[in-house]
Amino acid sequence: MTIRKTPKGASRRAFLTSAAAATLGAGAARAAGDPLITEIQPWAQGFGDGVDATPYGLPIEYESDVVRRNVEWLTADTISSINFTPIHALDGTITPQGCAFERHHSGAIDMRKQDYRLMLHGMVEKELVFTYEDLERFPRESHVYFCECAANSGMEWAGAQLNGAQFTHGMIHNMEYVGIPLRTLLAEVGVKPEGKWLYVEGHDASSNGRSIPMEKALDDVLLAFKANGEALRKEHGYPVRLVVPGWEGNMWIKWIRRIEVMAGPVESREETSKYTDTLADGTSRKWTWVMDAKSVITSPSPQSPIPHGPGPMVITGLAWSGRGAITRVDVTTDGGKNWTEARLASEGKAKALTRFYLDLEWDGAEMLLQSRAHDQTGYVQPTKDQLREVRGLNSIYHNNGIQTWWVKADGRAENVEIS
Ligand SMILES: Nc1nc2c(c(=O)[nH]1)N[C@H]1C(S)=C(S)[C@@H](COP(=O)(O)O)O[C@H]1N2
Ligand SMILES: [Mo]
Secondary structure, rough: EEEEEEOHHHHHHOOOHHHOOOOOOOOOOOOOOHHHHHHHOOHHHHOOOOOOOOOOOOOHHHHHHOEEOOOOOHHHOOOOOEEOOOOHHHHOOOOHHHHHHOOOOOOOOOOOOOHHHEEEEEEEEOOOOOOOOOOOOOOOEEEEEEEEEEOHHHHHHHOOOOHHHHHHOOOEEEEEEEEEEEEHHHHHEEEEEEEEEEOOOOOOOOOOEEEEEEEHHHHHEEEEEEEOOOEEOOHOOOOOOOEEEEHHHOOOOOOOOEEEHHHHHHHOOOHOOOEEEEOOOOOOOOOOOOOOEEEEEEOOOEEEEEOOEEEEEEEEEEEEEEOOOOOEEEEEOOOOOOOOOOOOOOOOOOOOOOEEEEEEEEEOOOEEEEEEEOOOOOOOOOOOOHHHHHHHHOOOOOOOHOOOOOOOOOOOOEEEEEO
């Protein structure tokens, strides 16, 4: 077995300092003589903050490294750019909006609900413009869905590159949305028989226009205005965004401005020169909408080393599929020779993140950690080499290959590939 390490160079600079700063091999504190046990601490000798101190709370200062981060060399400016969810430091499945990755083509715009308008037009019986208040009067639904940018793991096609699950897999978030099924609004305007596609655009300067086939629009697409119980954050499309479950993030139009019913697709920039997959023979495949099953171990990982010696430890990660629910996740500690079925924290939900755990008695030896997702269609997450056989080396988008972390005896982990 060959281990291919992350190349030293520009990309290595993205490696977070939290890994280096972590204390390795520390033992559990003992009660006898531990002042934290035997002495009354300052926080027990006075009062804490009153309920008026924090009208809207932020994470405690000791968690201040759990933030979105950028990869500076990736984009020329921060206006048309992306940042990454700190998945290495989160647990459970819901991504707090405050640290959920952002992707903008012309920056996050500032818009008041009063100024919001949504136009439905084209091949419809009656063209209509809706205000935010209008939208609030339609029956609502609530669903948890992941949103993954098609470029997630895109920097890893040519080999192990970025040292951290945040950077290799952090173009993803998973939120509980409240919104109106798009089919409800389409029924309101009345789609003419020749209307087979939608063209959807945002209010931002980029507009990020995309074509969506009518079957998907009538199936599970939502016009969402709440995420994780509160209003969408500005970065995620306040006041209204499109939620296109299981499909690539680019189609999840933020600050949605208009929906045009059309006979065919527009073939806009975002679905021709971008978000297509260049195959081994140099041709490009378009309409790769569904995000195939994928998983990653979030801890241990390069930004989340094992902070203790041999003994009990928790391996954990995330799995998801745009085709339905995750039914099983396997974990290997020896680079794929032996696989153990991980424990799903709760039953997989369709098109939503699933948390998995493997509770391990670690012998202290180095490990080649991988996870492999299975979804309800029977699809099994491929290795990176299996993907390359079909896709070649010139792809950017839709990389759902199996990730390897090389965990050393001192608990540190590195992004590698094995063959
Ligand atoms: N209006 C508009 N919608 C947009 C974009 C944009 O730049 N403008 N970016 C798209 C892309 S490429 C992705 S991956 C998702 C990201 O959603 P997020 O910023 O909430 O993470 O939004 C999509 N919707
Ligand atoms: Mo994206």
